[in-house]
Amino acid sequence: MEVPYESTGRSRQKGRTKTALVTAAHALLAEGRSPTVEDAAEAAGISRTTAYRYFPNQRELLLAAYPEIQDDASLLPVDAPDDPVARLDLVMREFIGFTRRWEPQLRAQLRLSLEPGSSRPVLRRGRAVRWIEEALEPLAATHPGIDVHGLAVAIRSATGIESLVWLVDIGGLDRDRAAEVLAGSARAILRAALDAESAEPG
Secondary structure: OOOOHHHOOOHHHHHHHHHHHHHHHHHHHHOOOOOOHHHHHHHHOOOHHHHHHHOOOHHHHHHHOOOOOOOOOOOOOOOOOOOHHHHHHHHHHHHHHHHHHOHHHHHHHHHHHOOOOOOOOHHHOOHHHHHHHHHOOOHHHHOOOOOHHHHHHHHHHOOOHHHHHHHHHHOOOOHHHHHHHHHHHHHHHHHHHHHHHHHOOO
16 A cells, blocks of 8 residues: 655654645635646745645645544534524534635535546535534434434535535625525525424324
8 A cells, every 4th residue: 555655754844844735725725726736836835846745636735725624523502502493503604604714625625526537525524414413403302203314414405615606606696695595595494394394294
């Protein structure tokens, strides 16, 4: 099995070099550019030859530039309410804020995910679905007929970077209004599920 270049010898220095390249890529993405390995190397003050040892192509660089957040992180405060609607509002505020804050990087990941024959990209880790499921946890006790995972997937489909891109680029909304639409969509999907279960016989 091939050992990554940064894992062999002088690991701390190599870690700093890799971090500098990723940081440069973040900055270039934030400027609206789609940086190549050469672009990141120049911005970081690192030779192209060295940069290619860490990232053999642009795709690998852009994948590494995915916004970092702990996989086990929660978007709910420690004193989160029990009401699923209120909990979902709190999670959506954080999730939509995260999406807007990292929009250039997430757009880059979205482009990679749409490439023909591309492998499963980092964008599809499913963390957002887990965050939404956590918001909906009280439904297991109060509305056992609702498929919480399926509901979380439906909400995620209407509230992520894909929806933001459509609302801004195609729908023509400014980002503040687009954020309101995303939050409203999440709330509407949840209320529709609650209403549907309440209407079922028994």
